[in-house]
Amino acid sequence: MSGASEPQGIQGAFRALSDPTRRGILMFLSEQDMTIGEVSERFEITRAAVKKHLTILEQGKLISVHARGRERINHLEPRALKSVSDWLRYFDQYWDNRLAKLQDVIERQEQNKSKSTK
Amino acid sequence: MSGASEPQGIQGAFRALSDPTRRGILMFLSEQDMTIGEVSERFEITRAAVKKHLTILEQGKLISVHARGRERINHLEPRALKSVSDWLRYFDQYWDNRLAKLQDVIERQEQNKSKSTK
DNA sequence: TTATAATAATACCAAAAGGTATTATGTCAA
DNA sequence: TTGACATAATACCTTTTGGTATTATTATAA
Known part of the structure; x- marks a missing residue:
């Protein structure tokens, strides 16, 4: 609810x-x-x-x-602002697919980076 | 105010x-x-x-x-959601400089693209 | 130690938000 | 044309919000 x-x-x-x-x-x-x-x-x-x-x-x-x-x-x-930004990112696809795809790529790079730092 | x-x-x-x-x-x-x-x-x-x-x-x-x-x-x-996302983007620099810079680059590409379509 | 400045804590008020219930209106289908 | 259904429009209630005013605290500096 x-x-x-x-x-x-x-x-x-x-x-x-x-x-x-x-x-x-x-x-x-x-x-x-x-x-x-x-x-x-x-x-x-x-x-x-x-x-x-x-x-x-x-x-x-x-x-x-x-x-x-x-x-x-x-x-x-x-x-905390980032968490809001992340929520909004879901809607990226509705205003600009190209931008969303690029951001996806960036996110993955970030994830790999933090994995390799562990 | x-x-x-x-x-x-x-x-x-x-x-x-x-x-x-x-x-x-x-x-x-x-x-x-x-x-x-x-x-x-x-x-x-x-x-x-x-x-x-x-x-x-x-x-x-x-x-x-x-x-x-x-x-x-x-x-x-x-x-309208994008306008909120843009407002939040100002704070990108405070949680991840690298991501912010990449997004700047993307934004500029978008601007050039829309100019050349006019 | 004591006066002062920064902040906290209440108490209070008006307006806006979030909701329900009820009644009215308009449109489709038979 | 008329009945049913989707939506609109009010009216009303309770809680939250945004604010002021006033009264404690608390820590620093002299």
Whole structure:
């Protein structure tokens, strides 16, 4: 009833991405890690509202948070974004078969590479 | 205040994708076009609830709807999914530089190809 | 040690989302 | 033309979301 055949955890990522403020936060965090205060400076909403967005991003595993003294550093976690990207990749075939095939080839190369590193 | 530097319309797509039922509907529609009734058979919620999801998918331009007699045919529109995929591609660099570079090359080939067809 | 700055935690509110139930409308087939 | 069926349109309810305001904590610096 809740996304049977989907990779676990992807719902949290999609949910987190559904808000434009949160997508903006991800963009900022891609440039550098930030405290809640630094993120808040870049938006016109209250710090508490920003904190809620950061919590949802953390629940979706799109960011991680580490304490540093009295501050909390928010850090981008790109792997969860990759899981969303992978979900979308299924539809590649519907907009461009050639691109999909090339990406398949690349994926296989990646797999072989990680096997040989083991 | 509402996603300043984002491509127009992407919010509707992200919103539509944030619900697991809607993602399931997209999967089914990728196999074949369906009426509301056919979609409803595949879920345990009422037809009216399915209709609401289809409306949100249509608003996000992820599907199109065409009347055929007394039925309404729902059809997958992959281009909007591509816009989401493109947004995510920005983050490729953070999880795998090699893959990102290869994709850049592919994109450029696509651009040249479409130029030469004009 | 104490004032201050950064963050957390509540409590609260309005609006949107997700759903059901019910009623209306339009179209096909006999 | 009329009955049945597919869909549309409302109305209504509950839960979640996005936000503010206010009140704790907690750690650093003087």
